[in-house]
Amino acid sequence: MSAITKINLDEFSWDIISDIKLLHKENESEVFLRKCKSLNENHFLCSAFLKNQHPYYSDHSIQSSDLIYLLECGRQAETYLVHQHYNQPLNINFILEEWSFSFENEFQPNRSLEGKEILIEVITKNQRWAKERLLYQEYDIYFFINQLQVAKLNLRVKYMKRDAYLAIRERTRKSRLIYSNQLKFQESDRVVPKNSKFGRENKSNLTLTDLNKHEDNITARLLIDFHNKSYFDHKQDHYPAMVLVEAGKQISHYVSSLVHQDSQFVLTSINCHFKLYAEFDQDVKVIAKLLHEDQIQQNTHVMVNFIQNEKTIACAELKLSNLKD
Known part of the structure; x- marks a missing residue:
């Protein structure tokens, strides 16, 4: 995008992020967004960095680029901008409607993102306001490594006063x-x-239990370690979207491994729609169905539905790509 190529980043004047509450975080270990700068009212640059050996974001079966880590960086950028640049109070709730996220086709996700600066370009659009209160906003978020675009994220988010x-x-x-x-x-x-x-x-990073194979799908039940800081950095009143996405990713890995036992898979694309909150006091059933498999490349497309009290609370379509030797 234009901001990355036209700005001399060595001379760029950044705003350093010192208050992690603006990211909705309590633990420094879960903070990756380091600095940010407004280019105009709807255009921003941010920078994120992952130190070595994080207990969750460094936990992979094979060396690969973690799309979930970049998703968390984008979520932190969105959160920071809402508070810092759009002047919304800390006591509002973010209500995620959907997101669509993928690596660029040219990017080979076979490298670790640890120790690499991630530049994040954020463009906001289609805002809805009630006087000075932000009600809704959409985001186009681009991720760069060494000025090369590696991924793109689209977000749709509502905002609501805490008491409401x-x-x-x-x-x-x-x-x-x-x-x-x-x-x-x-x-x-x-x-x-x-x-x-x-x-x-x-x-401690696993999210599933009671897996069962059926004729046309795989079922499981959500089971989360509530002491895991990456899943629950602070107290929540429902399972966060990031937890559901991770569960979708894990059951998609399981499905893909049954289809291509010798392949090494990495998540490369995900589209999610969130409909209802995932409550703690009722089981969340996770149902995965293989939509399509590429016999040549051995890539898989998996549809995952999250069911609670016989209602679909969220759904996701994921693509896992086979890493070639």
């Missing part, structure tokens, strides 16, 4: 909210087939 959000949530639930810091987790509750491939190695 709480009233709607409790009215919909017909009961008081439950928070993640009240919940317990035991790894011994997890049941997965032996030698299963989920794209993650660390047990």
